[in-house]
Amino acid sequence: MKILILGGSGHVGGRLFQMLSGRAGLDVWRASRRPGDAARRSLQVDTLDRQALRAALAGVDQVVNCVAGGAPAIAQGAALLAEAALDTGSRVVHLSTMSVYGQRLGLVREELQTDPGPGWYGRAKVDAEAAMARLVGQGGQAVVLRPGCIAGPGSQQWVGRIGRWLQAGRLGDIGALGDGWSNLVHVDDVCRAIEAAMALPVAPGGAGRLPVFNLAAPDAPRWSEYFVDLGVAIGATPVPRLSARRIRLDARLLGPPLKVTEKLAARLGLPAASLPDAMPSSLVGLWGQEIRLDAHAAESALGLQWTPYPAMVADSAAWFARSGHGRAVGC
Amino acid sequence: MIVEASSIAAGACLEADICIIGGGAAGISMALSLSGRGWSVLLLESGRLEHDEATQDLYAGSVADERLHSPPDKYRHRRFGGSTAIWGGRCMPFDPIDFEPRAQVPHSGWPIGYDEVARFYPEANRLVEAGRFEYDAETAFGPGKPLIQDFHSDLVRTDGIERFSVPTRFAQRYRQRLEQAPDVRVLLNANCTAIRLEADGTAVRLLEVATLAGHRFRVAARDTVVASGGIESARLLLASNDVAPAGIGNENDVVGRYYMCHIAGNVGMLTVKGATSRVRHGYEVSRDGVYCRRRLGLTAQAQRRLGVANLIVRLHFPRITDPAHRSGVLSGLYLARRLISYEYGKRLNDGAPESFEGYARHLWNIVTGPVDTLGFLWHWLTRRTLAQRKFPSVVLRNKSNQFSLDLHGEQLPLPESRVTLSDERDALGMPRVKIDWRYSPADIETVRKTLDVFVAEFARSGVATLEYDGAALEADLTRFGAYGGHHCGTTRMGSDPRTSVVDADCRVHSVANLFVAGAAVFPTSSQANPTLTLIALSLRLADHLARRAAARRPVPVSTPTEASA
Numbered sequence: 077m078k079i080l081i082l083g084g085s086g087h088v089g090g091r092l093f094q095m096l097s098g099r100a101g102l103d104v105w106r107a108s109r110r111p112g113d114a115a116r117r118s119l120q121v122d123t124l125d126r127q128a129l130r131a132a133l134a135g136v137d138q139v140v141n142c143v144a145g146g147a148p149a150i151a152q153g154a155a156l157l158a159e160a161a162l163d164t165g166s167r168v169v170h171l172s173t174m175s176v177y178g179q180r181l182g183l184v185r186e187e188l189q190t191d192p193g194p195g196w197y198g199r200a201k202v203d204a205e206a207a208m209a210r211l212v213g214q215g216g217q218a219v220v221l222r223p224g225c226i227a228g229p230g231s232q233q234w235v236g237r238i239g240r241w242l243q244a245g246r247l248g249d250i251g252a253l254g255d256g257w258s259n260l261v262h263v264d265d266v267c268r269a270i271e272a273a274m275a276l277p278v279a280p281g282g283a284g285r286l287p288v289f290n291l292a293a294p295d296a297p298r299w300s301e302y303f304v305d306l307g308v309a310i311g312a313t314p315v316p317r318l319s320a321r322r323i324r325l326d327a328r329l330l331g332p333p334l335k336v337t338e339k340l341a342a343r344l345g346l347p348a349a350s351l352p353d354a355m356p357s358s359l360v361g362l363w364g365q366e367i368r369l370d371a372h373a374a375e376s377a378l379g380l381q382w383t384p385y386p387a388m389v390a391d392s393a394a395w396f397a398r399s400g401h402g403r404a405v406g407c
Numbered sequence: 408m409i410v411e412a413s414s415i416a417a418g419a420c421l422e423a424d425i426c427i428i429g430g431g432a433a434g435i436s437m438a439l440s441l442s443g444r445g446w447s448v449l450l451l452e453s454g455r456l457e458h459d460e461a462t463q464d465l466y467a468g469s470v471a472d473e474r475l476h477s478p479p480d481k482y483r484h485r486r487f488g489g490s491t492a493i494w495g496g497r498c499m500p501f502d503p504i505d506f507e508p509r510a511q512v513p514h515s516g517w518p519i520g521y522d523e524v525a526r527f528y529p530e531a532n533r534l535v536e537a538g539r540f541e542y543d544a545e546t547a548f549g550p551g552k553p554l555i556q557d558f559h560s561d562l563v564r565t566d567g568i569e570r571f572s573v574p575t576r577f578a579q580r581y582r583q584r585l586e587q588a589p590d591v592r593v594l595l596n597a598n599c600t601a602i603r604l605e606a607d608g609t610a611v612r613l614l615e616v617a618t619l620a621g622h623r624f625r626v627a628a629r630d631t632v633v634a635s636g637g638i639e640s641a642r643l644l645l646a647s648n649d650v651a652p653a654g655i656g657n658e659n660d661v662v663g664r665y666y667m668c669h670i671a672g673n674v675g676m677l678t679v680k681g682a683t684s685r686v687r688h689g690y691e692v693s694r695d696g697v698y699c700r701r702r703l704g705l706t707a708q709a710q711r712r713l714g715v716a717n718l719i720v721r722l723h724f725p726r727i728t729d730p731a732h733r734s735g736v737l738s739g740l741y742l743a744r745r746l747i748s749y750e751y752g753k754r755l756n757d758g759a760p761e762s763f764e765g766y767a768r769h770l771w772n773i774v775t776g777p778v779d780t781l782g783f784l785w786h787w788l789t790r791r792t793l794a795q796r797k798f799p800s801v802v803l804r805n806k807s808n809q810f811s812l813d814l815h816g817e818q819l820p821l822p823e824s825r826v827t828l829s830d831e832r833d834a835l836g837m838p839r840v841k842i843d844w845r846y847s848p849a850d851i852e853t854v855r856k857t858l859d860v861f862v863a864e865f866a867r868s869g870v871a872t873l874e875y876d877g878a879a880l881e882a883d884l885t886r887f888g889a890y891g892g893h894h895c896g897t898t899r900m901g902s903d904p905r906t907s908v909v910d911a912d913c914r915v916h917s918v919a920n921l922f923v924a925g926a927a928v929f930p931t932s933s934q935a936n937p938t939l940t941l942i943a944l945s946l947r948l949a950d951h952l953a954r955r956a957a958a959r960r961p962v963p964v965s966t967p968t969e970a971s972a
Contacts, residue, residue: 168557183443249536249796251573251580252580252582301533304538305693308694313696314692314694314697315694316575316796317795317796319795326573364583
């Protein structure tokens with residue numbers, strides 16, 4: 077079976093490539109914007125180039141869409157992928173996000189109408205899911221996965237920068253401000269879900285048949301608790317209790333200039349990785365959002381067994397240490 | 408959601424699967440735990456989000472002996488969040504021995520064991536934000552960091568710690584979560600004035616609710632939980648006497664009896680030999696950022712062998728009122744005691760005669776120790792006033808290796824120590840409480856025997872000496888009366904209805920759908936402050952009610968597939 081991972085040098089894509097490579101009976105390739113190397117089973121593919129994508133999918137049984145980037149790469153890329161997959165008969169496992177639920181509160185199941193709100197990211201992800209639904213409606217095969225916050229080795233977003241904020245004393249136990257559910261999921265569980273989704277039979281007929289699964293560890297705690305646990309695990313101790321005011325000030329006052337500096341540094345080719353991370357206000361809002369993904373469907377249909385939360389924290393902290401506070405590339 | 412009781416139509420009857428009376432540590436913990444389990448929860452809270460004088464007055468009542476017990480409206484806050492609005496945050500679990508029937512403690516023994524409560528301690532610890540459920544020094548701080556270096560004893564434990572909550576104000580901390588919970592309705596200004604039973608007295612029919620503005624309505628719930636605190640829960644049961652003449656659950660005259668607080672005081676003088684660095688007497692911060700403090704106590708075996716109840720001590724500073732301590736900080740505290748709230752100022756006023764000379768000497772201490780005093784004020788400002796996690800209490804730098812023992816111990820449950828109703832009535836027409844707290848000579852003897860073991864063990868170790876004035880022991884332990892705020896035992900748990908009010912499930916023996924949450928159900932009081940354990944028991948009760956409700960849900964007539972077809 078030939079598998080192609082789009083976005084194969086990213087966090088999940090890279091990890092999945094590692095996990096599946098060398099498996100008997102699998103011919104695993106990855107594609108990204110970087111120059112390819114056939115010997116290492118990597119291709120350079122611009123997923124917004126219809127012809128190139130079509131060519132890359134030729135003979136591919138399973139294509140996994142882990143493409144990240146701006147709105148066009150996400151939404152338009154998914155639409156082109158759906159078209160191409162319909163032609164080549166490739167099955168798609170598409171990595172979506174909990175952001176399609178936007179500002180919703182409470183326990184959310186997959187049947188719930190998506191409602192991404194005003195953010196470009198959520199809207200692009202909803203559009204991408206719609207492309208997958210069209211694919212299934214036209215007789216193609218696709219499965220959509222909606223992970224929560226993907227932690228574990230290699231996670232810049234939920235381990236790297238959080239750990240750096242903890243070490244800088246900019247984050248800690250933030251009490252009620254971090255009262256939202258973290259919906260953390262181990263990157264390896266996401267990879268296992270992708271693998272199981274490849275084998276999931278998809279009934280033909282009707283866009284409503286698109287299988288969709290939330291992915292979040294059922295024992296993932298609320299954010300404040302995760303910050304304390306990660307802080308202890310990476311040795312940023314004693315983990316301080318910080319006021320909501322202080323966190324909001326950090327986001328509002330430090331955030332914009334840090335972001336501008338970061339962009340400037342990138343343009344000038346300076347090492348932006350050594351800059352302090354900006355703390356986006358939208359992220360602070362997420363920490364307080366009472367939203368919890370119901371991932372029972374993934375358990376029963378994909379047979380997932382979640383990595384226990386303490387192991388997720390331990391794996392995350394070990395990666396944080398060996399990658400130099402998450403700044404080195406790779407897992 | 409959180410709404411005002413005035414928004415409910417007068418004369419209406421609200422329905423809910425589970426109704427909780429009282430939104431303090433117990434009630435809020437239960438509501439949070441029950442949310443998301445498929446049942447509708449109604450939480451009746453008498454108070455508002457902030458303090459209200461007229462509501463607080465509903466707590467007023469009388470005490471038999473003012474020297475032995477504070478007035479009933481002190482140490483209790485009748486507002487959303489209850490007394491977590493003023494608590495100090497000290498947390499520690501009960502010990503396994505507390506649950507055992509003990510020959511030396513008459514009326515002791517719980518119908519459940521330590522393990523049954525321990526299942527809920529980690530979650531309780533999370534709710535009070537006291538970090539991980541790690542209560543021994545070695546787990547929290549690693550090996551080789553003893554309370555007193557080179558002190559080893561088979562009888563005296565020094566490895567225990569207490570952890571401190573933020574202290575978490577439950578109303579502020581959990582308000583948003585309760586507001587957003589679709590299955591929880593919190594009513595503010597909603598006073599339950601009576602529990603009405605069915606005519607045969609075996610089940611709750613409805614609850615009467617009133618606001619201070621005169622608005623009245625009713626609640627019909629499948630299960631009712633009284634979570635109004637150690638004094639108020641007994642009051643509500645006793646006052647609900649239309650069907651059960653002696654009050655609900657009071658067929659055997661047990662409701663309101665066995666009322667306990669804790670025996671506490673400053674005793675003795677411990678002198679540790681050698682350098683001051685040999686002693687860890689103050690607060691330490693655990694890796695998860697929580698203030699912790701070491702404690703000494705007897706092992707369970709030693710308690711059994713000596714025939715004593717459970718107590719602990721902390722290493723403390725000398726008596727504040729006596730200027731002989733020559734500490735500018737303590738003298739400053741003493742002089743400022745009238746500016747400190749009743750609950751925290753009480754123990755700064757130990758009845759020592761006030762004299763001009765005394766004041767002058769305290770003032771002299773401040774003037775001659777300005778560096779210490781200013782250092783203390785700076786520390787207090789940055790670590791307490793402005794800090795998010797509060798430095799728990801005044802601890803002085805150890806300069807002399809001399810400490811008094813700050814003692815906190817169990818008192819024996821006594822049937823004659825009790826809460827009853829008086830003839831006076833409050834603004835809602837409910838009888839006010841009368842508190843007659845008693846202690847037993849055996850409580851003092853427990854302290855004496857325990858201190859004697861400490862004396863002998865320190866002497867044997869050669870690293871410290873302990874002295875105490877045996878003649879003044881009772882006076883030292885009862886100077887401030889019952890330790891404030893720790894009201895336990897008035898609806899005690901047991902398997903025999905003749906000597907208890909609720910069963911092992913916290914259900915009133917004679918009423919099928921009435922439960923009590925809170926320290927009122929403690930049959931014995933332990934060495935521990937009650938909050939952590941009452942929250943653990945409340946979480947256990949929530950778990951029980953969620954399962955109980957599930958067992959009763961009628962089997963659906965149609966399968967889901969048929970229904971959606």
